[in-house]
Amino acid sequence: MKNLFITGLVGVGLLGTSLAALATDAHTRVIATTCLSCHGPDGKSKSAMPSLAGIDKAYFVAQMKAFKSGQRPASVMHRHAQGYTDQEFEKMGEYFAAMK
Amino acid sequence: MHFNRRDFLTAGAAVTAAGILPSCAGTAGSGAPHVIVVGAGYGGATCAKYIRKWDPKIKVTVIEPNDKFVSCPISNWVLGGMKTMADITHSYDTLRSKYGIDWVKDTVIGIDVDKRQVRTAGGQTLNYDRLVLAPGVEIRMDTVEGYKEAHAAQKVVHAWKAGPETALLRRQLEAMPDGGVFVMSVPTAPYRCPPGPYERACLVASYFKKHKPRSKIILLDGNQDVASKPALFKWAWKTYYDGMIDYRPNNGPKRVDMKTMTVHTEFDDVKGDVLNVVPAQRAGEVTALAGARNDSNKVWCVVDFVTFESTAAKNVHIIGDSVLSNHPKSGHMATNHAKVCASAIVELLNGRQPDPVPVVANTCYSAVSDSTAGHVATVFRYNPEKKQWDAQPGGGASAQGDEINFIFNWAWAENVWAEVLT
Numbered sequence A: 001m002k003n004l005f006i007t008g009l010v011g012v013g014l015l016g017t018s019l020a021a022l023a024t025d026a027h028t029r030v031i032a033t034t035c036l037s038c039h040g041p042d043g044k045s046k047s048a049m050p051s052l053a054g055i056d057k058a059y060f061v062a063q064m065k066a067f068k069s070g071q072r073p074a075s076v077m078h079r080h081a082q083g084y085t086d087q088e089f090e091k092m093g094e095y096f097a098a099m100k
Numbered sequence B: 001m002h003f004n005r006r007d008f009l010t011a012g013a014a015v016t017a018a019g020i021l022p023s024c025a026g027t028a029g030s031g032a033p034h035v036i037v038v039g040a041g042y043g044g045a046t047c048a049k050y051i052r053k054w055d056p057k058i059k060v061t062v063i064e065p066n067d068k069f070v071s072c073p074i075s076n077w078v079l080g081g082m083k084t085m086a087d088i089t090h091s092y093d094t095l096r097s098k099y100g101i102d103w104v105k106d107t108v109i110g111i112d113v114d115k116r117q118v119r120t121a122g123g124q125t126l127n128y129d130r131l132v133l134a135p136g137v138e139i140r141m142d143t144v145e146g147y148k149e150a151h152a153a154q155k156v157v158h159a160w161k162a163g164p165e166t167a168l169l170r171r172q173l174e175a176m177p178d179g180g181v182f183v184m185s186v187p188t189a190p191y192r193c194p195p196g197p198y199e200r201a202c203l204v205a206s207y208f209k210k211h212k213p214r215s216k217i218i219l220l221d222g223n224q225d226v227a228s229k230p231a232l233f234k235w236a237w238k239t240y241y242d243g244m245i246d247y248r249p250n251n252g253p254k255r256v257d258m259k260t261m262t263v264h265t266e267f268d269d270v271k272g273d274v275l276n277v278v279p280a281q282r283a284g285e286v287t288a289l290a291g292a293r294n295d296s297n298k299v300w301c302v303v304d305f306v307t308f309e310s311t312a313a314k315n316v317h318i319i320g321d322s323v324l325s326n327h328p329k330s331g332h333m334a335t336n337h338a339k340v341c342a343s344a345i346v347e348l349l350n351g352r353q354p355d356p357v358p359v360v361a362n363t364c365y366s367a368v369s370d371s372t373a374g375h376v377a378t379v380f381r382y383n384p385e386k387k388q389w390d391a392q393p394g395g396g397a398s399a400q401g402d403e404i405n406f407i408f409n410w411a412w413a414e415n416v417w418a419e420v421l422t
């Protein structure tokens, strides 16, 4: 087991910086895509839910902050928005803005 | 990003096993890594889709016995006469073709964790690099005396897996005379869909109110109180169905007699025209084949929440209802598990580090009449130090039903079906 750990650590060490970046991407792609169970595949809603694909990043971040603070009244989004950080709003905003 | 020493070591070991020593990880001979997903319900179908979306180099095979996806969410609306079986039945065709998923219509009956092989009822043996088990729940028929026989005779069904039983229960309710009694039981938590039984009581009551107003519902609950959204459901029972629903907490079924159509509890003998007994549940059978039904009661599966890999079976990931956690056993939650798991598998098979701090969320809408609904919603953030999911502030449940939530309840269903299957 000890050898395995050492080899693993060397592996991680070699890939160090890019790994940190990738881990952030993996985090963002998961939190963003979990929203799609309500907002529709690829952010394109098939129903009464609003679409998120191609949304303006600044508008998105402002809405999420407004849901979080309660400034924008909502049926359900206030509960979700309070669970995420401002940094996650930024990252998700980039993700959805780029979604076609 | 911040790792403690243990996480770092674990992650390092995982990278080694999966990526840096590919011959050790063993790619079933062909080069491209192969993931087998067992069960194409909410969790499995989503996981298969996202592995292919995020890394098309990975070969994905789904093994699922059913021809079609039949949704438990909205199945209570079918019982209430608001939707039909056709509304909750969906094709797998788009999922298969759009994402290039190999499909085996079969049931897994054997797993060799050391050889990394699964065996199917149809006699196939398939090799995997990583296995995802998403079998939902097994209904423990033997926990209520007489239930097995009553169920086999189709006299008393659970309809806790959507399909022919949903249609049968609906027919039984339609055939029930005005003034009849519908007896339903709720298993002790944890069970699939905490608000489900109470939503069912509401929607059957809504149907009775319109078509058989002299009828009664007796709700025998194994729990001390309504297990989910208690304020919402009690509000609805009083507001819409006053006098129709007789709620009896702490009064779960012990025995069912199909000849006299009676449910026996510790305290009561309750006769009904239609009996809907929902027994206790545990992780799907197939998880036991991998030795992964490993919590202290051998009922649910313990997993590492960063990857959803079983703590008992290496390279075997478990998602959805079968998992032991503080998450409600919901379809919405299963789609979230699926995405964390798919992302982690993609990272591991590429020799990278999975996200050490995933965040998931649940929402369960429940209709309380034919035009109003409420919800419960919670965001869960993984806490790597404590190895648990911390519910984030802001989560909670509606105290009353309204029309906006009803509109979004159906909108959720349409979008989640599209998200899982297209």
Ligand SMILES: Cc1cc2nc3c(=O)[nH]c(=O)nc-3n(C[C@H](O)[C@H](O)[C@H](O)COP(=O)(O)OP(=O)(O)OC[C@H]3O[C@@H](n4cnc5c(N)ncnc54)[C@H](O)[C@@H]3O)c2cc1C
Pocket: B038, B039, B040, B041, B042, B043, B044, B063, B064, B065, B066, B071, B072, B073, B074, B075, B076, B106, B107, B108, B109, B134, B135, B136, B137, B159, B160, B161, B162, B192, B193, B196, B284, B285, B286, B319, B320, B321, B322, B329, B330, B331, B332, B333, B334, B363, B364, B365, B366
């Ligand atoms: C009445 C009712 C109402 C509900 N309402 C909601 C709701 O409004 N919202 C919500 O989010 N959730 C709801 N749920 C809960 C939801 O249905 C489950 O939580 C969800 O289906 C769990 O997903 P899963 O992937 O774990 O299992 P499932 O969706 O059950 O999928 C399991 C699949 O695995 C297959 N399988 C099992 N064993 C094998 C094997 N050995 N080999 C191959 N395949 C196998 C099965 O055929 C099945 O297709 C409701 C449930 C009920 C009963």
